[in-house]
Amino acid sequence: MDKNQGYSILKAVMLENGRGFALGHHPTAPSPYVTWACYDDKNGQRQYEWGHYGNDLAAMEQDFSDRVKDYQRLYYVGIVQTEAPGLYKYYSTQRPVDIGTFPKPPHNAPDEIVNYDRRIPVEGGAFLAWGHLTYTRPLTEKEASDYELRPASVISELSRKKR
Structure with a gap:
């Protein structure tokens, strides 16, 4: 699975317009969980931005879900692909x-x-x-x-x- 800034990506959702969101974990970071907005650049490399950091996995999973749903509602896009290790x-x-x-x-x-x-x-x-x-x-x-x-x-x- 991908890594970004030392965080292992636990799951990601990509949307019809090429944008998406990811949930990451870094066990030794001050805030061990993060959700990012993401996209694949012209070289196919995943880029991450606009991180929301937190200490509670359940809260960050909810943040991940909320960000995906809010974006879908605002931009009328569906989920194209869900990514997670072993999926x-x-x-x-x-x-x-x-x-x-x-x-x-x-x-x-x-x-x-x-x-x-x-x-x-x-x-x-x-x-x-x-x-x-x-x-x-x-x-x-x-x-x-x-x-x-x-x-x-x-x-x-x-x-x-x-x-």
Whole structure:
């Protein structure tokens, strides 16, 4: 996950107009929690501004939620993407996860890589997988298909259709 000024980004919401908000945590800072307005610059680098700092996680989560809702109400924009460590899970159905078997897009390295001892049924038995990876941001369809990765949500949808 991203870091800014020593704060690890716990979650972020990006809106239709390219703006968004992030919640961060820095355990040794005088104010360990922060919410920022954010956007991705022309180089795809996340920029943070207008920080609200605090000591209470629950209060800062409420501030994060309020900032998103207020901005949506003022500018009539919807949420395009929610980001958080481990939020987007992909299964490796063709081979164990190893070097060169998964995408590493800029600013979206895998948060977790797990190999299973053998190929096992996952998501209600809809597929067999050798392991899984989790990402903070979703992969593009091309990134997932180039490495033969299946998003967990697709597996869940297929499983529900079979019942």
